Amino acid sequence: MGLTAVEKALAAKSGKASVRPGEVVHPDPDFIMIHDGVVMGAKRELDALGITRLAAPEKVVMVTDHDVIYGSARAAERGAFNRRAAAQWGVKHFFDVGRGGHGHIFPMETGMLLPGMFYFDNDRHATNAGAIGAFGFRMGAEISRVLATGTNWVMTPRSVKLTIKGRLKPGVYARDLGFHIASLLKRGALRLNLDYRVLEYAGELDQFDLAARAALCNSPTEMRAYGVYFPPSEAILKQARARAQRPFTPIFPDPVAHYDSEAEIEVSRLEPQIALPGGVENSVDISEVAGTPIDHAFIGSCGSGMYEDMFEAARVLKGRSIASGVRLFIAPGSEQSMRQLAADGVIQIFLEAGAVMLPAGCGPCNDAVIGPVHSGEASISTAANNNFGRFGAKDAKLYLGSPATVAVSAVAGRITDPRSMRASDIGAKGREAA
Amino acid sequence: MSEFQWRLRGRCYRLGHDVPHAGGVIPNWVITGRHFDAQEIIPHLFSETDPGFAGRCKPGDIIVTGRNFGMGPKMNGYIAMQALGLGLVCESMPFLAYRAAIGCGLRVMTDCVAATEMCESGDELEVDFRDGFFINHTRSITREYPPIPDSLRDIVELGGNTGWLKRWWAEQQGATAKQS
Numbered sequence: 001m002g003l004t005a006v007e008k009a010l011a012a013k014s015g016k017a018s019v020r021p022g023e024v025v026h027p028d029p030d031f032i033m034i035h036d037g038v039v040m041g042a043k044r045e046l047d048a049l050g051i052t053r054l055a056a057p058e059k060v061v062m063v064t065d066h067d068v069i070y071g072s073a074r075a076a077e078r079g080a081f082n083r084r085a086a087a088q089w090g091v092k093h094f095f096d097v098g099r100g101g102h103g104h105i106f107p108m109e110t111g112m113l114l115p116g117m118f119y120f121d122n123d124r125h126a127t128n129a130g131a132i133g134a135f136g137f138r139m140g141a142e143i144s145r146v147l148a149t150g151t152n153w154v155m156t157p158r159s160v161k162l163t164i165k166g167r168l169k170p171g172v173y174a175r176d177l178g179f180h181i182a183s184l185l186k187r188g189a190l191r192l193n194l195d196y197r198v199l200e201y202a203g204e205l206d207q208f209d210l211a212a213r214a215a216l217c218n219s220p221t222e223m224r225a226y227g228v229y230f231p232p233s234e235a236i237l238k239q240a241r242a243r244a245q246r247p248f249t250p251i252f253p254d255p256v257a258h259y260d261s262e263a264e265i266e267v268s269r270l271e272p273q274i275a276l277p278g279g280v281e282n283s284v285d286i287s288e289v290a291g292t293p294i295d296h297a298f299i300g301s302c303g304s305g306m307y308e309d310m311f312e313a314a315r316v317l318k319g320r321s322i323a324s325g326v327r328l329f330i331a332p333g334s335e336q337s338m339r340q341l342a343a344d345g346v347i348q349i350f351l352e353a354g355a356v357m358l359p360a361g362c363g364p365c366n367d368a369v370i371g372p373v374h375s376g377e378a379s380i381s382t383a384a385n386n387n388f389g390r391f392g393a394k395d396a397k398l399y400l401g402s403p404a405t406v407a408v409s410a411v412a413g414r415i416t417d418p419r420s421m422r423a424s425d426i427g428a429k430g431r432e433a434a
Numbered sequence: 435m436s437e438f439q440w441r442l443r444g445r446c447y448r449l450g451h452d453v454p455h456a457g458g459v460i461p462n463w464v465i466t467g468r469h470f471d472a473q474e475i476i477p478h479l480f481s482e483t484d485p486g487f488a489g490r491c492k493p494g495d496i497i498v499t500g501r502n503f504g505m506g507p508k509m510n511g512y513i514a515m516q517a518l519g520l521g522l523v524c525e526s527m528p529f530l531a532y533r534a535a536i537g538c539g540l541r542v543m544t545d546c547v548a549a550t551e552m553c554e555s556g557d558e559l560e561v562d563f564r565d566g567f568f569i570n571h572t573r574s575i576t577r578e579y580p581p582i583p584d585s586l587r588d589i590v591e592l593g594g595n596t597g598w599l600k601r602w603w604a605e606q607q608g609a610t611a612k613q614s
Contacts, residue, residue, distance in 0.1 A: 024585040045596060051603050124507055124530065138530065140507055142537050142595045149602065153586060157529065195502060196529035224505065224528040
């Protein structure tokens with residue numbers, strides 16, 4: 001019997017010919033990621049046990065993306081602690097303030113995370129790795145065991161397959177499709193159970209670039225998927241080869257692999273979507289909520305933080321101004337794309353429109369450490385999710401949309417269909433480079 | 435470690451499907467406030483749905499739930515269950531919830547098909563988390579469910595991730611001492 005993508009990855013990293021769902025393995029990761037918010041907890045736990053050396057410090061990637069510019073004395077103290085921890089542990093791959101960006105974006109943009117790889121992460125949005133045909137598994141607080149021993153247990157998950165049929169219309173984006181898929185899952189209209197399972201995409205995937213694939217990894221993660229995986233297209237492989245920091249071997253599922261369940265979705269009639277407050281699965285056609293006034297807007301996060309996402313937003317912001325009374329925050333996913341956006345004039349477009357640039361990282365989409373919403377306000381954003389209180393007051397209304405929808409809505413001051421404003425041609429130089 | 439009690443006998447506490455961790459198991463403020471001390475958390479276990487639960491339950495009691503128990507990656511509720519000596523039997527659990535429960539050293543079994551149809555709250559249950567036996571003495575029902583996998587048992591025996599790391603480090607130190 002054939003193997004699914006995750007079975008192949010776990011078998012390869014565990015030195016086995018094959019693994020089966022339910023089998024517990026201890027894979028040898030390509031790297032180990034830990035973000036700024038949890039270094040302190042892990043360090044203190046290990047120090048208390050007397051464990052002062054890491055199993056493989058050369059594999060450890062420390063990332064400052066959750067609280068980048070320290071909005072409080074406590075955050076500054078944490079930053080100082082993290083720098084001491086990196087020094088004591090001997091971590092060389094330390095992407096501190098201004099050095100990397102969002103841990104689930106920049107490794108793909110810089111060729112650190114490549115097709116076929118497997119890594120451990122403390123954070124659940126490690127599922128973004130599926131965009132490039134790799135796997136990142138969340139460990140939570142158990143990242144301490146990975147740091148100390150180099151691995152941890154993984155129970156091989158079952159896999160489900162979702163086949164995409166048709167192509168998205170202009171003005172409709174992968175993020176819209178992600179929200180729609182979440183909504184179908186919630187309503188039971190897609191007969192897939194994602195709990196403890198890996199979602200593999202199949203079908204007409206060539207229409208999705210890396211940013212679109214990251215967007216499509218995001219919503220299933222919010223719907224409790226263990227991992228998400230795209231078979232890398234020739235275009236994705238070409239891009240990866242151009243950026244690769246080391247050789248890599250992509251993995252693909254066997255044609256006769258066994259899936260727990262399979263479903264298809266036709267996407268060519270999909271309209272732009274808005275996820276209503278409370279969860280990505282509360283998705284509706286934009287026409288149902290168009291006109292809703294907004295106070296706050298944000299573009300970025302692991303779901304929509306790549307160069308292409310920023311580019312699409314800039315196309316509608318060029319020559320326009322953000323509505324009076326609205327604040328728009330933009331957080332690119334990596335320092336590298338921040339530089340490219342600057343070189344391409346994209347940041348100039350944002351600034352001229354009246355947007356506020358945030359450092360590369362998570363932006364407000366982490367416990368409101370920066371740019372939060374206030375009680376009673378309405379926000380539209382591309383955040384990872386819009387659970388109540390995700391970035392500020394619990395009674396604020398958090399809507400989600402694609403980067404283009406958020407940009408257009410920030411200009412109009414109310415939720416607006418991106419197809420109602422003509423997008424400008426701002427050249428594709430940087431886009432091709434990205 | 436041979437004295438570790440894999441078999442629990444106690445009263446059933448039955449819950450339905452889709453009980454979220456935040457609100458359903460433990461108040462959200464316990465999670466967002468990052469409270470990890472068992473004694474601090476215990477009074478709040480199921481407090482929003484069943485005030486006083488922590489005072490009524492006894493070591494050995496077994497929580498039996500429907501599908502999708504404990505949605506969310508958080509561990510606070512499992513810390514309390516483990517400290518109270520409870521067991522957990524679920525029809526299904528999202529992997530992050532299962533992982534968190536094992537990491538806290540909780541005796542937990544998932545993928546226990548139709549487990550909630552085998553019992554009512556108050557029934558006398560006996561569950562062996564090492565071999566998967568589920569016995570309802572009140573109703574004379576016996577089932578065999580997937581037990582805790584062999585390779586995860588030492589984590590549970592040692593009280594969770596930190597306990598496992600403590601022993602692992604002691605073994606490492608011992609090995610180093612022997613070599614030198």
